[in-house]
Amino acid sequence: MTATAAGTTAGPRTGSGLTVSGMRVSFDIGSRGPFRGRKLLRAVNGISFGVEAGKTLGVVGESGSGKSSAALAALRLNPLEAGTVHLGDTDITSLAPRQLTAARPRMQIVFQDPYASLDPSMRVGQLLAEPLVVHGSVASAAERERRVTQALESVGLRAAHAARYPHEFSGGQRQRIAIARAMITRPEFVVLDEPVSALDVSTQSQIVNLLKQIQRESGTTFLFVSHDLAIVRIISHRTAVMYLGEIVEEGPSAELYDRPAHPYTAALISAGLSADPDSASTRERIILRGDIPNHIDPPPGCRFHTRCPAAMDVCREKAPEAVPTESGGTVRCHLHTEGPRLDGRTVLPVLAGGTDPARS
Numbered sequence: 001m002t003a004t005a006a007g008t009t010a011g012p013r014t015g016s017g018l019t020v021s022g023m024r025v026s027f028d029i030g031s032r033g034p035f036r037g038r039k040l041l042r043a044v045n046g047i048s049f050g051v052e053a054g055k056t057l058g059v060v061g062e063s064g065s066g067k068s069s070a071a072l073a074a075l076r077l078n079p080l081e082a083g084t085v086h087l088g089d090t091d092i093t094s095l096a097p098r099q100l101t102a103a104r105p106r107m108q109i110v111f112q113d114p115y116a117s118l119d120p121s122m123r124v125g126q127l128l129a130e131p132l133v134v135h136g137s138v139a140s141a142a143e144r145e146r147r148v149t150q151a152l153e154s155v156g157l158r159a160a161h162a163a164r165y166p167h168e169f170s171g172g173q174r175q176r177i178a179i180a181r182a183m184i185t186r187p188e189f190v191v192l193d194e195p196v197s198a199l200d201v202s203t204q205s206q207i208v209n210l211l212k213q214i215q216r217e218s219g220t221t222f223l224f225v226s227h228d229l230a231i232v233r234i235i236s237h238r239t240a241v242m243y244l245g246e247i248v249e250e251g252p253s254a255e256l257y258d259r260p261a262h263p264y265t266a267a268l269i270s271a272g273l274s275a276d277p278d279s280a281s282t283r284e285r286i287i288l289r290g291d292i293p294n295h296i297d298p299p300p301g302c303r304f305h306t307r308c309p310a311a312m313d314v315c316r317e318k319a320p321e322a323v324p325t326e327s328g329g330t331v332r333c334h335l336h337t338e339g340p341r342l343d344g345r346t347v348l349p350v351l352a353g354g355t356d357p358a359r360s
């Protein structure tokens, strides 16, 4: 038998789809900072999205837009103020603590920093076996050892590496160990929270290829959080763009990058031109004014209007509804229902100075 990248000896296995509806995540920051009493910072403001079983949804946005807060809440590692999360048919939100503990092997997470996420005092073999011990899913020590060896081989390491400590490995190898640890329980759903941001560029692409291979072989569903659009484009089937706690656009990755329907998506893509030489020749960089506003006191109307190069009066007054895009996604932007009426087509002609959507 040979170990696959998913650490299994069986053939492909299917993950479960994830469905998030009306998710709100708030943090009580009243006891910190200048605020007295209860003061809520709403990091995620009523978002809904789905990830098809065995596929990857990329979540992008500037720092502080709420990506990690939403991803952690999907695993119930952050408290939900409102909304539901379903993994397959299981309503994760309604699980009692003991049921949630029992469901943990089904949903795992890989963090950005493999230096911090792996206990330096434990040997790699212990680190990998720990989830199997904690969840009592594999009682026999011999079977656990076999699973650890499989998991190591599945991420390109060797059985002998089980005896070593994390500090004996490079950053890329440590992230391989973190991925093996997440996959060893054969999860249906994994959050990858900036999993390659701490790595150099060549190691990044090796890890991305490994993750794609793991998904092909295991059918695991991924939520890939990153502010690197070039990487999200490579790994994600669909992409959700977050701004100030809300999803402003969601759709198939290739179409969203080629024909962004929201000015914020277009600006993010234009800022990443160096990673996308094809676009660099045809697209101007879109400069956004100012900083991201405050989560505690967000702007009225469209939250993006204070920085939007195409803001209209209505944007200051009314929050936009989600409308379908031509490519099978959704966008929240008044340009699609008021003004030039883009009707789900790309926003690029408007941002380039023309407002005729027929040119898109």
Ligand SMILES: Nc1ncnc2c1ncn2[C@@H]1O[C@H](COP(=O)(O)OP(=O)(O)OP(=O)(O)O)[C@@H](O)[C@H]1O
Residues within 6 Å of the ligand: 027, 029, 041, 043, 061, 062, 063, 064, 065, 066, 067, 068, 069, 070, 227, 295
């Ligand atoms: N545990 C917490 N307590 C208080 N505020 C928090 C907590 N976690 C996140 N926040 C705040 O919520 C907002 C969203 O943060 P979050 O980390 O989700 O954003 P992000 O898009 O993942 O950013 P980054 O890429 O920098 O991680 C920020 O204002 C952040 O300071």
